[in-house]
Amino acid sequence: MSEVLNEIREVYATVGIRVAEPAAYGTYFRLRCESCDSYLGVVGDRLLPGLMATLMDAQRELYAEGLLGCGCGHQAVTAGGRAARWQEPGPAKVGPEEWPLWRRAYAQGDPLPAFPRPAGPSRFRFNEGDPLPEEYRRLLLKLLAHEGERAGNKSFWGFMSTCADLAEALAPSEAAKGLKAEYLAEEMKHAILFHRLAAGLAPDFALKDVPYTHYAFHLPRECWADDAFFHFFVDLNGAFHARDWRESSYVPLTKIAATVERDELGHSEMGYHFLEGLCARPEGQAQVQHLLGKWYPAALDMFGRSDSPNVSKFIHWGLKSVGNAEIRQAYKQYVDRKIAALGLGIPDARKNRRFL
Numbered sequence: 117m118s119e120v121l122n123e124i125r126e127v128y129a130t131v132g133i134r135v136a137e138p139a140a141y142g143t144y145f146r147l148r149c150e151s152c153d154s155y156l157g158v159v160g161d162r163l164l165p166g167l168m169a170t171l172m173d174a175q176r177e178l179y180a181e182g183l184l185g186c187g188c189g190h191q192a193v194t195a196g197g198r199a200a201r202w203q204e205p206g207p208a209k210v211g212p213e214e215w216p217l218w219r220r221a222y223a224q225g226d227p228l229p230a231f232p233r234p235a236g237p238s239r240f241r242f243n244e245g246d247p248l249p250e251e252y253r254r255l256l257l258k259l260l261a262h263e264g265e266r267a268g269n270k271s272f273w274g275f276m277s278t279c280a281d282l283a284e285a286l287a288p289s290e291a292a293k294g295l296k297a298e299y300l301a302e303e304m305k306h307a308i309l310f311h312r313l314a315a316g317l318a319p320d321f322a323l324k325d326v327p328y329t330h331y332a333f334h335l336p337r338e339c340w341a342d343d344a345f346f347h348f349f350v351d352l353n354g355a356f357h358a359r360d361w362r363e364s365s366y367v368p369l370t371k372i373a374a375t376v377e378r379d380e381l382g383h384s385e386m387g388y389h390f391l392e393g394l395c396a397r398p399e400g401q402a403q404v405q406h407l408l409g410k411w412y413p414a415a416l417d418m419f420g421r422s423d424s425p426n427v428s429k430f431i432h433w434g435l436k437s438v439g440n441a442e443i444r445q446a447y448k449q450y451v452d453r454k455i456a457a458l459g460l461g462i463p464d465a466r467k468n469r470r471f472l
Contacts, residue, residue: 120168121145121161127168128159131179132194135159140277141270143327147338151190155285157342158278160334164470167331171410183403184338204340204400206289207393215298217389218382227381228359229446231437238434240365244316252433253317255426256366259435260314261326263354265303267311268323275328276303282343288393292340295386299347302379309372316368331470332414341394341404342411347387349415349451355380356447365434388454395458405460413468415451419444421471 125135128147136148139158147156159168178184182199185191192199210217221227242248248256264272283296315322328334332350337343358377361369394400422441430436452462466472 118161120163120165123165124159124161124163124168127172130172130194131176131185132190133185139281140274143271143334144274144278146281147336149186149188149190152186152188154186154188155281156186157286157336157338158282159336160328160331162327162329162331162334164331168336170468171336174409175406178403178406181402183399183406202399202403204288205393205397207292207295207390209289209291210295210389215295216302216379216382217385218378221381221385222378226359228355228377228450231360231363231443231446233363233431233434233437237363238365240434241367242365243367249433251429252435255430255433255435257318257321258426259430260310260317260321261324263310263357264326264328265306265310266314266322266326267307268314269307270325271327272307275333276300278337279343282337286340286343288340292390295389299383299386302383306376306379309376313368313372330418332411332418335410335414339403339407340390341400341407344387344390344394344404345407345411347383348391348454349384349387349411350418351380351383351387352451353415353418353447355384356443356450360437360443363434363437391458395460401459404458408455408460409463409468412463413470416444416448416465417469417471419447419471 121135128135132150133156134148134150136146138144139146143161144158145161146158148154149156175184176195179191179195180197180199182189182192182197182201185201187201189200192201214220240252242252260266266272279296280300283293287293287296311322335342337346355377358373358380361373362377364370364373391404394404420440422439422444424440427436427439431439448465455462
């Protein structure tokens with residue numbers, strides 16, 4: 117058992133939560149109430165050392181106030197409170213004519229910023245089957261490994277199963293469950309698209325298992341607000357990267373870029389739709405504002421270090437147009453506007469950051 121997983125178990129025990137059985141293939145574990153054994157969420161074992169203790173210090177009062185934890189009230193009492201568990205309201209129903217949610221976002225043109233290369237279009241252009249320079253091939257495989265959405269990646273399916281578990285157990289309405297089902301279907305479509313791209317590039321890579329290593333994929337998801345933030349922030353990260361792929365020097369990637377960008381933005385809008393429903397109530401506004409402090413730094417960290425030595429190589433070969441700092445700043449400006457529109461305070465952009 118890893119030291120990080122031991123730390124997670126010890127920290128959760130202080131509020132009456134048991135880190136139970138693995139959720140699926142991969143590195144995820146179900147959270148259960150120590151009193152009644154009810155399912156409470158999921159956590160991954162690849163958090164950074166010490167992070168779980170920091171998160172618990174920040175959210176312990178949410179258990180005491182009944183904004184996190186089991187409906188039986190065990191966590192509230194363990195954390196020194198008495199409040200019964202708050203029940204999240206269901207989001208407004210989205211009809212068939214409104215799904216996919218990216219339609220509204222693109223109705224007035226491109227909602228995401230473009231990332232023109234400072235030096236102009238790349239002079240490189242490669243198609244499937246072309247001989248690739250060794251460095252180019254290595255960087256392209258690194259990009260695909262980071263993406264993770266491949267039919268042959270068992271860890272991808274493991275993570276998707278945690279999303280299905282959360283929807284089944286924590287969704288506040290049948291309408292919310294329906295939206296999550298649409299999300300899962302579109303992610304399966306992406307798995308096929310990226311599988312075909314990987315198979316055309318390196319058949320031995322197509323079935324390679326690549327667990328998600330960034331801690332954002334392992335943050336505990338214990339309530340509907342956690343799930344909403346995951347989609348709002350993490351899927352939006354995918355949309356921003358796919359926007360940059362429109363001009364990629366690797367032709368097969370340009371062919372799927374628009375579809376992936378559009379779908380991922382729709383998934384982000386789904387998360388935002390859930391946050392709007394939660395923020396319509398005072399309890400939800402308080403819960404969302406508090407949990408924003410967990411997800412905001414992780415979202416900004418997902419773009420990597422600003423001084424990464426690989427950035428100039430990706431740009432040289434036309435696999436990226438701009439550096440990590442530039443795309444992170446554009447992303448921050450986008451999410452800050454959306455956060456402010458919910459009536460939430462925007463966190464300090466450097467607080468609790470791990471990758472500046």
